[in-house]
Amino acid sequence: MIMQTLNQTHAHSTNDQPIGIVEIVGQLRDLRTKSLIQRQRINTPPKLPSKAELATIIEGFAAALFPNRLGLPDIEAEGIDAYVAFTLDKSLRELKRQLRREITFNLQTVDTNSDDITQTVQQITRQFAAVLPTIRSLLDSDIEAAFEGDPAAQTPDEVIVCYPGITAMIHHRLAHVLYKNGATLTARIVSEIAHGLTGIDIHPGASIGRGFFIDHGTGVVIGETAIIGNNVRIYQAVTLGAKRFAKNSDGSLVKGNLRHPIVEDNVVIYAGATILGRITIGKDATIGGNVWVTQDVPANALVTQ
Amino acid sequence: MIMQTLNQTHAHSTNDQPIGIVEIVGQLRDLRTKSLIQRQRINTPPKLPSKAELATIIEGFAAALFPNRLGLPDIEAEGIDAYVAFTLDKSLRELKRQLRREITFNLQTVDTNSDDITQTVQQITRQFAAVLPTIRSLLDSDIEAAFEGDPAAQTPDEVIVCYPGITAMIHHRLAHVLYKNGATLTARIVSEIAHGLTGIDIHPGASIGRGFFIDHGTGVVIGETAIIGNNVRIYQAVTLGAKRFAKNSDGSLVKGNLRHPIVEDNVVIYAGATILGRITIGKDATIGGNVWVTQDVPANALVTQ
């Protein structure tokens, strides 16, 4: 009825034929309904975690981890712990809200305030918070690796502020903890935030050791079940991907099976190399640029085109 | 005169020699004038569509298409149609302002309020609005394709919110309609917004069928005259480009000729493959990773390094 009126009102102005918003709104509603029925979800779909809010939350954790470099620009010694405590408290509270959405969505429940959800949310948050010092320590090793591995790096501070690889790893190390504690969707959104910022696409399921250095980074892809040892160095456009996807008897993809490479300690992989499937790149091996690898590589090997 | 005063005033403070802004401003003015003369446009250059405003406009259309997932986080059933109607109306009104700039710019006219411009703008807008439900339907097929094509995807909702390929396709499908209706500059700006967000560079002229899935996506380039069938799947760093550029007799490039590949239904192209020129990749063919293709590929073929 609103729209009928709109169209009538519109008819008064001659050189400005109506756009017909009412019909378009109706058609879009039909498509939404159809889409919900198809997924067997008649009712209002539950909310998902918000990408925009998670971006702010991750900035908060980054600021708490590196208050002098990624926090307030004019923080002083006397206020620094209060700043870290406040920022942690605020970011954890906001994280809880996002986690509650994911848990509720997973349960497809209407009762968004059940004690079970509250307990699960609180538990994931507590485990996440407890591991933050470990994450800081791992990131310190990543920064050290970048400083030592790039002749252009002049100070570790430059590395924290400038290197997209560090931005990607801050996001990944936080997302990975969420992923391991069951908040896989929240984790994935955090990873995509980093992907958008840096062009580095690390699935939150990937397991990565100490002292990981990604140089330049644009186009790097690291898959869900990849395992990376300590002190590994990779360059732009490196892919650690799946070779082929296993299928179920009904033709649909098997989800979650181990399909990405294992990269052992001290491996270096140069730009554009593509390593596919559940293979192992042995300790101290070097993979040259643009090389295509689909089979195990022994320790200390040098693979080039 | 202003600047003389500035320089004099400045002379008072001894340890702070003037920067000489007046000279720099003058030199920049001379360069601007020279540049305008070179392009035979003496007068004030007309405004162009604004990238920042188009980014907001496209967010508006995305919200109208997917109000539960990309619109207001706390929208409820009773308000959803009013939200869609309001968002559409607002975004279409703002789109008209941008289109008016492009049309005026193309005509190189000063009379920004002529009836002709108004009519053209209104016509493009109406055609754009009318096709929005079709775009939603196409995007549903893209989401379905991503969900079915990626073992890591757990729900279609995750795909909408997380996958850069979907972000790119929302922009592309909207931009393509603008392009086909003559708003080529506006369309191009929309494409570059997606390029900046995702690292996926699809020219708005490219024609793409249903169920298109881009995985990871960073580094993908799809050219202006490319034609892509239904249910095609491509991975990161795939290029569908031109082989060489035809030149006019005066040595300048021929603009707009057919120079990019045709990719038929159900084709899969793995990461880093480069396909160049007006060639055809036949139905159900598979192109392996990092492969370089400059000649037709028959249906059902498998091309690897």
Added chain:
Amino acid sequence: MIMQTLNQTHAHSTNDQPIGIVEIVGQLRDLRTKSLIQRQRINTPPKLPSKAELATIIEGFAAALFPNRLGLPDIEAEGIDAYVAFTLDKSLRELKRQLRREITFNLQTVDTNSDDITQTVQQITRQFAAVLPTIRSLLDSDIEAAFEGDPAAQTPDEVIVCYPGITAMIHHRLAHVLYKNGATLTARIVSEIAHGLTGIDIHPGASIGRGFFIDHGTGVVIGETAIIGNNVRIYQAVTLGAKRFAKNSDGSLVKGNLRHPIVEDNVVIYAGATILGRITIGKDATIGGNVWVTQDVPANALVTQ
């Protein structure tokens, strides 16, 4: 003591076990302290230039260089010089603040107001300002090159507003001047801003001639000591990198030695080509897509896979 109270207060609410922020804050403080000691910097670390503020500053210079296209959307003829003068003055003043941070950081001094620092900052700023018209002129040649080199480009205005290669070059040409005048960290941050926006990673140390055109651009990497002549054209995912890193007798990397390619006038390098080491690509040579080059290429040569 604060935290003890917090924990006690918390104990009242039974279903909401405390997160233990006090312990986490303490652990993070210990890690910060350890990290500072390791770098032999006990005291409060000096501030670094801010990425967010530099992003705004660079937008200001871009607006002053191209006021009609990248400045205020509704600027008119009468106000344009005042706008340019004001924007320059404001951006230069803000740049000075960032430069002061870098100089102070480099000197590791506490006295942030010494006359020496003031003089150095003023000198870099003055030299930077003086070269802005030259930068505008170089960027005009880059825009011309893009317009002439891409059949899809319809006007030079489209190039300024849409092409990520131009965005990258605006940043690079400004950053390079800062780099040459000693503000290497500020310069690097500016480069990373462009990297994040475009996926194009040009080290501010790279020297680039007139009429440089990067098409599509995602994944391009150009190293610190690269030298590029006039009218060079490169495509997406091209790397101008280092072959190997020289090491000092203690095993640490030699920093700053010449290790990236020299690319002479009129060279064209197609997508995905990788050129490594201090080699020379001679005048008018063409490097094909995906090619791997580690040795000199003579003038006029055509190198393909």
Added chain:
Amino acid sequence: MIMQTLNQTHAHSTNDQPIGIVEIVGQLRDLRTKSLIQRQRINTPPKLPSKAELATIIEGFAAALFPNRLGLPDIEAEGIDAYVAFTLDKSLRELKRQLRREITFNLQTVDTNSDDITQTVQQITRQFAAVLPTIRSLLDSDIEAAFEGDPAAQTPDEVIVCYPGITAMIHHRLAHVLYKNGATLTARIVSEIAHGLTGIDIHPGASIGRGFFIDHGTGVVIGETAIIGNNVRIYQAVTLGAKRFAKNSDGSLVKGNLRHPIVEDNVVIYAGATILGRITIGKDATIGGNVWVTQDVPANALVTQ
């Protein structure tokens, strides 16, 4: 413990003696605890409705009531109903959140999601929404009265946009409905928003008829139990107040008894007049400027100094 560290850290910088934030924070905590105990509320105090959020909500309702004058500046005919529907829906949803806080606060309950609260909130909101057209109609009569009563008013549109009396009445008429439906704290906050904007202080409990005109308005005070008829006109600094406050046997004030004037239809009260106590100003009476009235005034009377 945090603060001890702070103080120790601080001791390093000699010319900058610590402020002792830890002690101050502790003293403030003690005062908060004391204050809570005094009011017999040991636990965390429940949230109150937010003044800042209510200010935005009331702006939303004003925009829905007068979309052309107080809504979007560039709204067009085709979109106006969608705008009103969306704005109403959004503002009502946000109002519900504020009402939930008040109801929860009044019940001093921890269970903020009980069905009772939900039902009460929904009921108040529904009654509030249903009466909005009546409020628009009353405000139209207020605007008409201002236009007819002020020789300086040139159009009714000027009255809507400029007159603080109208701003005050938009707030009052909305607040009064909330007050009557039991949301007295929310109502009071809305009144104080108007007080801050206009200097006009109308308690939301006051009952006011059609065609009420407040000229200039600064300093007007209208008490909780005042009753004002139709077509009344008052000027700046008029007080309709209480004469004295009744006390309970324990010396505390009686809350809520009838203590403010009744002003009948067509009364005019000039600037600075003070009318105190539960007296009646009869129909068509005129009260002169600066007059002090504490007894009934008969119909048609003229009271001057």
Added chain:
Amino acid sequence: MIMQTLNQTHAHSTNDQPIGIVEIVGQLRDLRTKSLIQRQRINTPPKLPSKAELATIIEGFAAALFPNRLGLPDIEAEGIDAYVAFTLDKSLRELKRQLRREITFNLQTVDTNSDDITQTVQQITRQFAAVLPTIRSLLDSDIEAAFEGDPAAQTPDEVIVCYPGITAMIHHRLAHVLYKNGATLTARIVSEIAHGLTGIDIHPGASIGRGFFIDHGTGVVIGETAIIGNNVRIYQAVTLGAKRFAKNSDGSLVKGNLRHPIVEDNVVIYAGATILGRITIGKDATIGGNVWVTQDVPANALVTQ
């Protein structure tokens, strides 16, 4: 139709009865239509100048008039004229947009781009701009008067930054020029902005000489046709108002006749005094606090209660 769907959709959730937005939107539309018909304006009402935008515009002029005190906090000598020029240019351009709205509204025309409107807008703007130096000079005299007239004022700078009387006079002197050039609605909105900020209500029609000082100011009312000489001083809650309103033969008010006081040079009026009607307060007279004056007062007289 939208709303029917809404109501049906809503019926699914049992504990959340619909609010019935569709009916309310319909009722509000009917009231809007009725109100437009009543004012004989069937079509879409033209836009009015925006209070929010005028507030920003006036801040711009204040900054241009007092760049060191009300402009950018960190402006330096070299940039000050560019700042003033840019701010003037920007504020004048935005003022033109508001003036165009008023002129179009007054003409009740649909053709918002006629040459007549453009010319009128340009003329008012030019006259307004030309008188800005005079306004600065008058405001300097007001500041001087405040500094000399208040024992609590310690510097003229404090007066500019702190005194609401100066805020009110900056607005008034700008609004008065607009009023005299025919932009009476824009002028009135500017006055109400000041009224809201300071509680001082000066109609833009009032004519005020040099060196005018309003101390404290809350509650001051100065009417449309008041004329105030040089070096007049008034205190809070002073009214210079109308005694009674002349009526036309049809009972409606005569608009615009001379009905407010003339206050000659050097008069002082203490707090709460009320001066009504077209009377004259002679040179050097003093009016005591709370006094009620409705007849001429001779020069040098002292009037007290």
Added chain:
Amino acid sequence: MIMQTLNQTHAHSTNDQPIGIVEIVGQLRDLRTKSLIQRQRINTPPKLPSKAELATIIEGFAAALFPNRLGLPDIEAEGIDAYVAFTLDKSLRELKRQLRREITFNLQTVDTNSDDITQTVQQITRQFAAVLPTIRSLLDSDIEAAFEGDPAAQTPDEVIVCYPGITAMIHHRLAHVLYKNGATLTARIVSEIAHGLTGIDIHPGASIGRGFFIDHGTGVVIGETAIIGNNVRIYQAVTLGAKRFAKNSDGSLVKGNLRHPIVEDNVVIYAGATILGRITIGKDATIGGNVWVTQDVPANALVTQ
């Protein structure tokens, strides 16, 4: 020269005669220079404390004093002390910047970094911080007084959130401490912020005891040297002012002498009363509405019109 160009450029567009910004900018510069010379300050005037920044700073202190009511809306028990500590630290740091401006301004020095200024700023800040718990305690007594003194008040929480008298007293009690420690300009700006928000004008020099309640408040004026005892209650439009201003032999006003009333404990002053000069209103006295008092009033007296 810039402006000459502007004018020439402008001449091209015929229907749009130039505004002549260059002349206006020049005239404004001349007036600024003249004004500076008149005050014997040739050089760039030093910065003053910023009203906008002080408004934010005071909001910070209010949030630290009442974190549950005026701080973050969703603060929880575990985070409250960290929030208070962080907010205090941040607000004190920002306050220091404002104080530095005032001290530098007072000294009329160019050396804004002298040790003397630093020490003075640090000392005022420390004394201010130390007295914050006392201020909280005084404000608690004010809130209690309002709750007990107003029959319309339903909870102390309502008083904190709604009553303008409390807003005014939060500002005053903070401003008064700054005033007593020598930051008189900063203090005055804080007072004017409250004046703008509430219409209550209390000079920061006024000394006010415990349990002070201002009801309604608009139009209240309390002068610099006023002294108010404990448990005093005043209503709207009450003035505690100066009777006349003493003059020096040169005709200029004596600044700072004792000229405002002393109001002893438990006095009540009703709306509109005006009390002028250094007189004493004795303990437990009551002053009726609109009364004019210029002589001592004995204890327990009741003064009415």
